Amino acid sequence: MSIEQLNEQFGIDNIVTFTTGKGDLPCIEVKSPLATATVYLHGAHLTHWQPTGEEPVLFMNSASWFEDGKPIRGGVPICFPWFGPHLVDENMPAHGIVRVKAWDVESIAQDNAGNIVITLATESNDETYELWPFEFKTRFVITVGKTLSMSLQTQNTDDKELKITEALHSYFSVSDIHNVQVVGLEGRPYLDKVAGVDTHAPDGPLHFTGEFDSVFCDTQATCMIIDEAKNREISIAKQGSDATVVWNPWINKSKALPDMADNEWPQMLCVETVNAGHNIVTIKPGDTHAMTSIISVTKIK
Numbered sequence: 001m002s003i004e005q006l007n008e009q010f011g012i013d014n015i016v017t018f019t020t021g022k023g024d025l026p027c028i029e030v031k032s033p034l035a036t037a038t039v040y041l042h043g044a045h046l047t048h049w050q051p052t053g054e055e056p057v058l059f060m061n062s063a064s065w066f067e068d069g070k071p072i073r074g075g076v077p078i079c080f081p082w083f084g085p086h087l088v089d090e091n092m093p094a095h096g097i098v099r100v101k102a103w104d105v106e107s108i109a110q111d112n113a114g115n116i117v118i119t120l121a122t123e124s125n126d127e128t129y130e131l132w133p134f135e136f137k138t139r140f141v142i143t144v145g146k147t148l149s150m151s152l153q154t155q156n157t158d159d160k161e162l163k164i165t166e167a168l169h170s171y172f173s174v175s176d177i178h179n180v181q182v183v184g185l186e187g188r189p190y191l192d193k194v195a196g197v198d199t200h201a202p203d204g205p206l207h208f209t210g211e212f213d214s215v216f217c218d219t220q221a222t223c224m225i226i227d228e229a230k231n232r233e234i235s236i237a238k239q240g241s242d243a244t245v246v247w248n249p250w251i252n253k254s255k256a257l258p259d260m261a262d263n264e265w266p267q268m269l270c271v272e273t274v275n276a277g278h279n280i281v282t283i284k285p286g287d288t289h290a291m292t293s294i295i296s297v298t299k300i301k
């Protein structure tokens, strides 16, 4: 559909507009009294969310690609139907197959509370079947308001079980990674992917002094990013998710990533809503599984 057709069918006057974004990719611009947001149809990728009266909550990297076939780096990449590298074939794309697909718009509406509810969808086809031989339909429901809700809903349209791992790989904007902390994972066991060891979090909040890439399994906890310099706490609550990943690439990994600016890593922190590691999701034929991340921001003082 053209931008004009998308606006005709799904636009909401002065609040929801389809436009041509970076890389000439089509995107949805939300400007409501409650918040602003930007969602690219490429990968159903939310790149911006800013509640009224707050600074932008998501980090967008200035060197990100905005190209067909390549993932956007920043905002909320959708990792599905696998998280991380493919378990057996290193030639397969990292983090699955849908973050580089063009998703379709299923509906856009304003609810009674003034939130904008955007439903995007994608489903299996010959191309995805080559990469992952299963039939599925996945919807991404984004509710944009003073709070952000993102729900990844996967329906098994196959006649055999689906086994998936998945993530809402959210990049948050922070003042300086050296000066923020994460609460909610105290004392929990995790896989430290940098050191390659299983270990335990400290009893207190997480602090960051170097590259941090950790998978916390078996946790449904709400996490908080405490950012005193920005006078805010970002709450990451979740449903249908049994793992949380925390990531900052630090200086060397940033330099090694071709689509990451060298000097922006201090301003980002990923706290990801995940099912991965041994937290694998099994979906029976005909069933639907939902994983939801609910983001809210409060002032510290």
Ligand code: TA6
Residues within 6 Å of the ligand: 071, 077, 084, 094, 095, 169, 193, 213, 245, 247, 270, 272
């Ligand atoms: O979620 C953390 C992680 O798995 C890291 O290991 C790093 O690979 C990051 O995702 C980014 O992955 P990407 O494929 O987007 O470069």
